[in-house]
Amino acid sequence: MSHNQTSNFNTTQHNLWQAPWGYVESFFIVFGAILIGFLWQISLGNLSIKLLAFPNNIIVAITYILCLFLLQKKFTNILIVKWFTSIPATITLLSAVLFMVLLMGTIPQSISENIIINTLGLNQITSHWAFYIVQLLLLTALGMVTLKRSFPFYKHNLGFILNHAGLFITLLAGLLGASDVQKWKMIVTEDKSQQIVINENNELKELDFKIHLYDFHMDEYLPKLTVVDNVTGKVVLKEQNIMIDTVGTTQFSFQDYKIVVTQFLSSAGKIEDKYVAVYDLGTPPAAQLKITNLNNNEVQHHWVTCGSFLYPYEAVKLSEQYSILMTFPEPKKFTSTVDFISHDTLKNVHIEVNKPVDFKGWKIYQLSYEEEMGKWSQTSTFELVRDPWLPIIYAGIFMMLSGAVFLFWKGPKK
Amino acid sequence: MNVMVFQNIFWLLTCFWLLSIVLIFFKKNKLALIFTAMGTLVLITFTIVLWIQMERPPMRTLGETRIWYALLLPVIGMIIYGKWNYTWMLFYTNLMAWIFLLINYLHPENFSKTLMPALQSIWFVPHVLVYMIAYALLAASSIVALKNLIQKESSLSIKSILLADQLVYLGFSFLTFGLLFGALWAKQVWGHYWTWDPKEVWAFLTWMGYLIYIHFRFFKPLEIRKANTLLSIAFAILILCWFWVNYSPIAQNSVHTYTNY
Numbered sequence: 308m309s310h311n312q313t314s315n316f317n318t319t320q321h322n323l324w325q326a327p328w329g330y331v332e333s334f335f336i337v338f339g340a341i342l343i344g345f346l347w348q349i350s351l352g353n354l355s356i357k358l359l360a361f362p363n364n365i366i367v368a369i370t371y372i373l374c375l376f377l378l379q380k381k382f383t384n385i386l387i388v389k390w391f392t393s394i395p396a397t398i399t400l401l402s403a404v405l406f407m408v409l410l411m412g413t414i415p416q417s418i419s420e421n422i423i424i425n426t427l428g429l430n431q432i433t434s435h436w437a438f439y440i441v442q443l444l445l446l447t448a449l450g451m452v453t454l455k456r457s458f459p460f461y462k463h464n465l466g467f468i469l470n471h472a473g474l475f476i477t478l479l480a481g482l483l484g485a486s487d488v489q490k491w492k493m494i495v496t497e498d499k500s501q502q503i504v505i506n507e508n509n510e511l512k513e514l515d516f517k518i519h520l521y522d523f524h525m526d527e528y529l530p531k532l533t534v535v536d537n538v539t540g541k542v543v544l545k546e547q548n549i550m551i552d553t554v555g556t557t558q559f560s561f562q563d564y565k566i567v568v569t570q571f572l573s574s575a576g577k578i579e580d581k582y583v584a585v586y587d588l589g590t591p592p593a594a595q596l597k598i599t600n601l602n603n604n605e606v607q608h609h610w611v612t613c614g615s616f617l618y619p620y621e622a623v624k625l626s627e628q629y630s631i632l633m634t635f636p637e638p639k640k641f642t643s644t645v646d647f648i649s650h651d652t653l654k655n656v657h658i659e660v661n662k663p664v665d666f667k668g669w670k671i672y673q674l675s676y677e678e679e680m681g682k683w684s685q686t687s688t689f690e691l692v693r694d695p696w697l698p699i700i701y702a703g704i705f706m707m708l709s710g711a712v713f714l715f716w717k718g719p720k721k
Numbered sequence: 722m723n724v725m726v727f728q729n730i731f732w733l734l735t736c737f738w739l740l741s742i743v744l745i746f747f748k749k750n751k752l753a754l755i756f757t758a759m760g761t762l763v764l765i766t767f768t769i770v771l772w773i774q775m776e777r778p779p780m781r782t783l784g785e786t787r788i789w790y791a792l793l794l795p796v797i798g799m800i801i802y803g804k805w806n807y808t809w810m811l812f813y814t815n816l817m818a819w820i821f822l823l824i825n826y827l828h829p830e831n832f833s834k835t836l837m838p839a840l841q842s843i844w845f846v847p848h849v850l851v852y853m854i855a856y857a858l859l860a861a862s863s864i865v866a867l868k869n870l871i872q873k874e875s876s877l878s879i880k881s882i883l884l885a886d887q888l889v890y891l892g893f894s895f896l897t898f899g900l901l902f903g904a905l906w907a908k909q910v911w912g913h914y915w916t917w918d919p920k921e922v923w924a925f926l927t928w929m930g931y932l933i934y935i936h937f938r939f940f941k942p943l944e945i946r947k948a949n950t951l952l953s954i955a956f957a958i959l960i961l962c963w964f965w966v967n968y969s970p971i972a973q974n975s976v977h978t979y980t981n982y
Contacts (some may be wrong), residue, residue: 337958401936402933405926408922408926413971415970528835531833545829546830555842640838643781660841670912672911690912696741704905706900711901714894718886719938
């Protein structure tokens, strides 16, 4: 095996660029490639992947794989081909990808005012020339190694092939398929239909089907109580917050105060200085608290509410320093009841987070709603995604999953 | 379930695990094993009760993942002790598990029932659980690496680096499962399998770190010291991925931050 042949080359003196290439040569090759990537980034700006849209990406994929096959089978003796399938190349390329991703993971990938970051493109690594170049080099090494081990095929290489080919397929399809991914947003109002979608560049498009929203419905968790510092606004309660419990009694302590919820209304309106159950647009939950000062046994009763887009909130001032607040109820589940209507099909479905629906080659996701309106939102926002390369990605992922089972089962070579 | 219950459990586990650590020190291995097992059973029971009472998997916050870690580490320690007879592994896994619970004790959090819609998925439990198993196995491998690094070169045993390899392969297979389950889930919930979200970036870095280690070991099986260093670095990346990313400035827009609720 090549690994054993090359494993002792470092012990004997050999000149730079003399075969076989080891770590030093690998470092220079990869460092040079990254340098070129940065120079291109500085002079050309971000790499546009639009050029690789269908059918160009298919042509590139086939040509690329054929080239790898040809190089691996017919030109095995070329130094660079040998290098690509060597372990020093693998480790150096993995380290190079690690380096680029490390930049991505330490420098915020958002608009920056720093000249160095902007010039070098450090805040847009995902579309950076250098990142594409090291990915391409790693992909080439991965492809060649996979082909080398796959033909002729031996059963004991199966785990190796699944791991390497799986990653190769996933990476290649992910890179080339990216320009074919379509992502659109659609905002629909209750009892209305919508056919127009918008993308992140604010381009509009009319679909060949429409979505009719019957109802947007949201279930919420019960609200929570918390204690904050009046000046800083920071939560000072040790337990962070206390969820109101409608089954048992809700009570907690803060410093010398004991707080008990004596009444809870899930939807309430204020009449004079107290709250009563009212179910109307924007009526928020409210709770009555019994606050006992344990120092002097003084008891007070107060109402607290988180308010809503329509009604103000009401807090309880414990002291000059601290107040009790009710937090907004968090969404538990939100569902849109819709019809998909095309010229030949009608489909009635519920769309929820984590439960997208397929229609006419699109995957349709529940994305959001009018957040300031909360559960009274009149609109629902969907995301429509189309990714024709997905089956290939899944094939790669499942190969890697099977490969991971091999790793688990067989473990390291003894 | 409130903070008080957890604090009592913590003190109980402190007794069990620290006692087992002391017992290992005095070479009373069998007894140490019994105390480790008892402590772990207590924590398993606590986790089950917590799960039932919260009406959701206790896997949302960093503190909750630390409980799983503290639960899995001694289990791995016991398995390694049973199979390789390394008592020192039990010593370190118990100590590490206890430290993780200590962090929870010092930063109490209310076990809240809320689970945002994005996390309500059949992928939630497998994704987190598989990652926790991976993290625990990889921690055990790093214990081997650090022990080897601290000890004198001459006393390095080939046997122990082989154990580290074994643990890395097991851990790495779970890590791969966790990463890919995450990708499949992301497609289901966010519309795309990979978006280079800060947590994804660091999960990928962790995965790459161990990938480099595996290839390095394959190539230079006798350079044990370098391998141990690599393994320690990989674990440092793992810890950064797990804890630092959620609080770091790069995670401001991360979709993986669930602690602030």
